[in-house]
Amino acid sequence: MESNDYIDKLLREELRIVNKHLPYKRISLEELLKEDIPHIVLRDGSVHLFKKEELTLLSNIIPKEKWSELKLPIIIEANLSLGEHIYVVREPIAAYAIAKILEKEDYRIPLIIYGKELPIIRKKLRTTTTIVFLP
Template sequence: MRDLDKLGRILKKEILSLNRHVPKRRKTLKELLEEKKPHVIGLNGKRHRFKKNELKLIASILSPEEYEKIKLPIYLEMGTSTSGIRIRGKLESRVILYVLGKEKEIDELKNKNEIYIYKPELRIVRQKLPTTTQYIFVTKGV
């Protein structure tokens, strides 16, 4: 049992290491649109800048009232428990579905707080939103 506990601690450290690019604090779309050079600071102390054209694209998808509710970057959760990439949050999911051209599926989000996408879709998302999305690595039970 000790070996399993030790392994769990090692895995947790590795995951934390993989996620050191994650921002200390995400910002709302409203905050970022007001900044001259929109950015967040990662846990590693590095500045992560957002491209204005991506922020404007997201703004075109949402209503002005929602600018204060969505936080960026949108996390693309990679894990060991599923083959899909999880996106949490209704607004975040709506943005991703819109970017993927799946507007018809947006109506189905009323009862969901997350969606899953797969590798071919991930490629599209990262091409269209390279600075406003970010990978985050998660494990279950560690």
């Protein structure tokens, strides 16, 4: 095995470990609102519970006809190639929700989030957002 292949393998394994908090399958806002105990199963086998208050907040932001499009948790990418403390939301309906939380009327997709904005999002949407780490 060449040195670069070995390093790539190590990096892939490290990313797998650091991202074990990601779900096997994301569920729509519409489905989660119907559940008595809204939850998903994570890759490490644990159960992640969504706060109903956060689901309600999102249902007030997103038009009802779009509830089925918003998959939760919302994925926020931490991509070091973009720079430190820069995050990305790629899905249009998720970007719309995050832009509303941040009170941004003018935004683009993918939505760029800066380090100082992340705590605002996580304070309001702690259980309905997750951060994925990319190389």
